[in-house]
Amino acid sequence: MLDFWTGNQSLPIYGFFIRAVIIYLYIFTIVKILGQRSMGSIDPLDFIFGVVIGDILGEPLTDGELPLTGPFAAAATIGCIHLSLSFIALKTPRFRRVIENEPLIIMKHGMILHEQLKKSKVTLESLLMGLRLNNVSDLTEVDYAIIEMNGQISVIKKDQYNPVTLNDLKQEKASSGYPKILIEDGMLVMRNIEKITTVEHVKEILHKKGYTYRDIFMMSMNEAGQVYISPKKSATNHV
Incomplete structure (x- = not known):
C-alpha cells in the first residue's frame, strides 16, 4: 500500500x-521556507543548494527501490544548512564576503580594466555582449561596468547619456560615478570610506540629519558626493 514511499523493486507506474x-x-515547500532569495539570484551558495537538492531528490524519481524517508531527511538537513548560512551572511558582512562574490568593476570612467577582466574570467566578447544586453552599443557612453555577484554585467552610463530630467535642465551635473556603500547595517565599511571620504565627514553628514551611524541600515556616496541614506526601522530620529 505504501510502496510509493518505502520503495519496491516492481514499483507500479x-x-x-x-x-x-x-x-x-x-x-516547493523548502523553497518557500527559504524565501525569494534562493529563486531570485543564483550565487555560489544557491547554486550548491540547487545541485545537491536536485541530486538527492532526483534519484528516487527514477529508482523505485529507494525509500523516500532518507532523501527527504537529507534534503531537509541541506535546507536547514542553507538557511543558516544565508542568515549568518545577512547578519555578518565579513562572513558574507566569504560565501558571496563582491561586485567587481571591469570598466571605470570608460576604460576597460584588463586585469579585472582576467580576474573575473570574462572575455572581451562576453563584456561586449553584456553591454549590448544593457542597450549599450557605443562604449564611449559607459562610465562604469560591474560584474555583479550573480555574474551579470550591470552598466552605469555617463551622465550626458542618461535621460534628461527637469532637474538636469536647471544645472550642470558632475559625473556621479560608482556609488560605494559607506555604512551597512549599522557598521562603517572602512575600506570604502577610505577611498572617497573620511569617517569624520560621514559622521558629520549623519549628525546634520539627526542620526548616528548605528541608526543607518545603508548609506552610500558616489564620486560627486551625492549621498543616499536609508535608516533602520528602529531608528528614532527622522528628517
Missing part, C-alpha cells in the same frame, strides 16, 4: 506519479 507529486510539493 502510479507509484512514480505519486512520488513525483510528493517530491515536487516538498521542494
Whole structure:
C-alpha cells in the first residue's frame, strides 16, 4: 500500500506519479521556507543548494527501490544548512564576503580594466555582449561596468547619456560615478570610506540629519558626493 514511499523493486507506474507529486510539493515547500532569495539570484551558495537538492531528490524519481524517508531527511538537513548560512551572511558582512562574490568593476570612467577582466574570467566578447544586453552599443557612453555577484554585467552610463530630467535642465551635473556603500547595517565599511571620504565627514553628514551611524541600515556616496541614506526601522530620529 505504501510502496510509493518505502520503495519496491516492481514499483507500479502510479507509484512514480505519486512520488513525483510528493517530491515536487516538498521542494516547493523548502523553497518557500527559504524565501525569494534562493529563486531570485543564483550565487555560489544557491547554486550548491540547487545541485545537491536536485541530486538527492532526483534519484528516487527514477529508482523505485529507494525509500523516500532518507532523501527527504537529507534534503531537509541541506535546507536547514542553507538557511543558516544565508542568515549568518545577512547578519555578518565579513562572513558574507566569504560565501558571496563582491561586485567587481571591469570598466571605470570608460576604460576597460584588463586585469579585472582576467580576474573575473570574462572575455572581451562576453563584456561586449553584456553591454549590448544593457542597450549599450557605443562604449564611449559607459562610465562604469560591474560584474555583479550573480555574474551579470550591470552598466552605469555617463551622465550626458542618461535621460534628461527637469532637474538636469536647471544645472550642470558632475559625473556621479560608482556609488560605494559607506555604512551597512549599522557598521562603517572602512575600506570604502577610505577611498572617497573620511569617517569624520560621514559622521558629520549623519549628525546634520539627526542620526548616528548605528541608526543607518545603508548609506552610500558616489564620486560627486551625492549621498543616499536609508535608516533602520528602529531608528528614532527622522528628517
